[in-house]
Amino acid sequence: MGEEGTSSAKSNFDRDKAEKMVRKMASSAVNELLQRTELCDVVIKVEGDRFNAHKIILCSCSEYFCALFTGAWANPKKKSYIIPGVSPAMMRLIIDYAYTQNVDVTEDNVLELLAAADQFLVSGIVQRCCFFLEDQLCLSNCIGIWRLMHFYHLPRLTHKVFLFILQHFDEIIAVSQEILELSVQQLSAIIEHDHLNVRRESTVFETILHWISHQPDQRRGQIFELLSEVRLGLMTAIYLQDVVKENALIKDSAKCVSIIDAAVAKFMDLRCKSSKPDYSDRLSRPRLPSSILLVTGGKNARNAATGLDAYDARADCWVPIRAGEIRRNHHGAALLGGFMYVIGGRNRGIQLNTAMKFDLVNRTWHPVMPMNCCRDHVCVAVQNGCIYALGGFSDDLYHNSVERYTPETDQWTMVAPMHTKRSSASAATLRGKVYVCGGYNGTRSLTLAERYDPNTNQWTVIPNMRSSRRGLGIAAYKDLIYAIGGTSSGSIHLRTVETYNPDTDRWRNAPSMCCARSFFGLEVMEEQLIVVGGFGGTAAMLTVERYDDDVGMWLRASDMETPRSGQSCCVLHGLHGVMEDLFHCGSPTMPTVVEAAGGST
Template sequence: DFLLLVLLMEKKMSDMASAVLTEFRLGGKLCDVVMKVGDAEFNAHKVILCSCSSYFRALFTGAWATSNKQMYTIPGVTPEMMLLIINYAYTRSITVTEDNVLEVLATADQFLVPGIIHACCLFLEEQLCPKNCISIWRLVDFYHCPELKDKVFYYILHRFEEIVCASQELLELSVRQLGAIVENDHLNVKRENTVFEAVLGWINHLPEQRQLYISVLLRKVRLGLMTPSYLQNNVIDNAAIKDCVECTSIINDAVTAFMDFRANGCSKSVYTNLLTRPRLPSTILLVTGSVDARCAPNFMEAYDARADSWVTVSTERIWRTHHGAAVLNNFVYLIGGCSHEVYLKTVQKFDLVTRTWHQVAPMYSHRCYVSVAVQNGCIYAIGGFNGHTYFNTVECYKPETDQWNMIAPMTTKRCGASATTLNGKVGEVVDDQLFVVGGHNGSTTLLAVERYDEEAGMWYSASDTEMPRSGLSCCVLHGLYDVAEDLFPRGPLTEEEPQLC
């Protein structure tokens, strides 16, 4: 409350100062510069203009500036835009609309006013849709707004199929810009046919000027992901492609890669060859390991809901069963489990970008049927079984130090439980909570649910489930925090202080 009061007072004082300075400017009081734009002249204070623009700082304080000069003629701007810049310097506020955003952004770029550029970028981001995203991307690229440019680019990648159907702006891209979109691994398309047809449409829009780029763009299309019939009927038999020697070579490479994939399955060459490398979906479901130690170990596979297909992500065999898995910072962690009847405490991580495996620090305890959850940048390994003992102990892994630490133990020993985190906002910020549900303690299947409060470093009881469950799965359904509160009350498990690491 005190901080809020201070902030309100500061804003009030700032508003008062702004009003006084604006009054001085309009009355010509203490002004030391006149900005002349065409027939219009604007009184101002140099120090105020310098505070918002490096253009004015250079103009008034550069080596060529003289302290006694008061009149400056400013070319290349309208009086309306100059007044807008001056008003912003005094008030730090500006109104951006659909009608003026282009002119305001151009003027702010000319006079190097980052505050106005930022306001324009916020406005453009709010207006973003499939019909205008291409023109906004080109605009912010021209005026060098890198943060918004990246956001719009990823919007284009994610909504590409909608953009192709809803907008003709794609046809106005340069070959460099279209190539950057088409070659990106994150381009979100169900079928590669969409990409090829977009390229073909771009070329046919201005065939005489663009036909020479057909081979440049065709090699960026994942031809090896097309069905044989589509590749033959729509690509190979296309007249424009038939007439291009470079395209024939590209298609031969794609067919060779496709046949290699059919014969040898998913190998490293598939991922290094741009013609056959699967595009990366925005959301995937990863499957690792197996449940039977006697079976041959499995590869890691990913389900792409967008394309309704499974893709082999890693060809390295995973010698683990009944392990825990977690995703943190674009790494997939495989934790504990069993391998050939040996209980493991080792941990592997898989880099989703480079598709390589790495060993990380092992846990303190061997844990099979371990429950795993991620919370606030840390991985929690909860409970488990080492062949002799059922654990109530919990370990916490911090990737920045590559270390596991023991934290407060649960009250109940359990393996085969399910762990998840609950993060919610209902009027106020709710602390992150980690829940462990059910499991088995060696003699019985459990109803008990426990909740870990990271800030307090303590485990608390939560309402039991109606049925005992082991080997279960659970998840958080967003928007039902009140229900979660009823199900998981906040009573403490014990009055004893937990053992902290």
């Protein structure tokens, strides 16, 4: 910015500052007049209490008083008004706000104050009550706040609370009984919604039964209306036949029995055809995921450029994302601040120091500041709102250096180096620390592991893994660090798994994967470990596995469309519009994302 621009900005700042000071002084002066009851031209009477005020001040903050004092039927000579439907305490708060622009919103007064502010059209107080309710929003009160919103026109707050209910439905029904007080229309609005976040559709059916049992005489006749909103096709045939169909309420309704039979037939049809989810069929359309696994880049034998794919763990299906081809492999990927970042790696044999971010809403790529050095076979982790890029190699030089990216400043900063030079390692965060395990130092695969404390900028060596691993994946899962797969040499690929417990400072063996693999994608989603693709020793893989600690075994999931090795993964949470676009509308292809040779964007 030139001197003229700087001078103009300073002038605007000074003018705004002066205007605020003038308004503050004027407010203080008028408030002093009120305290001395000087020049007051109106008396507000509420339940026997009298409040002196100035008409012009009340008009400035309340459309109600403006209409009362200046409307077509107003009497300019009238000085006394009896105001019904409000308590003296609330009127005092409203009048004080008119003079000071301040109001103390508390848990004890927020509901009455919101009602009074809405009655007198004091938008400033309404807004502050909304902010207070947003800050207080939790599992135990969200239903009550949402029901309250039906009495007001507050679309922003209503939408936010409703999304909170949808997102946390499983948790809400476990701790709150407020859902039993909903009307049938309100309950229906929740359970019919695509964004309802439930791990099992049976939860929705059981919630309906619980709601009916709260007032059985009045509600039993509404079973069909609510059952029609359940995605019955997502339940198992056994559950539908043995639990749902055998329920007394269902048996008493021929229409309910008919819809259950249709759901069983649909389930069997999908199972026989092994077809993908049908998003056009209301009966079996999966709920939109609350989180998706994003897979970026990688390569296979035929193609060094791959697109961006999304995996919905609940529907067990893959969807391509309109993002163009990503010509990177052995890079890092991270989600931060609503953007997906891809960092370092290589493109057609060229080692990269570049990083780019992808706007998931607008589907556009943007370059960010390059790293201080090229990092092929890099690993990344996110902690405290920053991205850490660890190790890697360039020009046969193996790095122990670490860089930290701060999105607010778009800058990479060198932090304390690791104790060990390593590429093809993997990193994860747990309890505020960054862990890095395994890798390759140019001579051998490593068992070495260490952790970084961002608060002290220091690395601490932890016990070695039981197996040397490069091209491994590590993840923080169930308060442990999982080290998975990799290769102990160029030809021995591993399917073994081991876990590190920070409390005991020990590694122990865990159930092995179904397939040996290295250079795969790994993330935690839906309380499961998800392993994607990789290299199996002869070719890139398209197989996917998932591990649930509650079950204690690895299970196969739907394969990717394209084999990948050297890809990277991250998990996207929220962004409801993105989820809806991806899983209900399809996604055409965009042009290739091309990076110039030499590592520049």
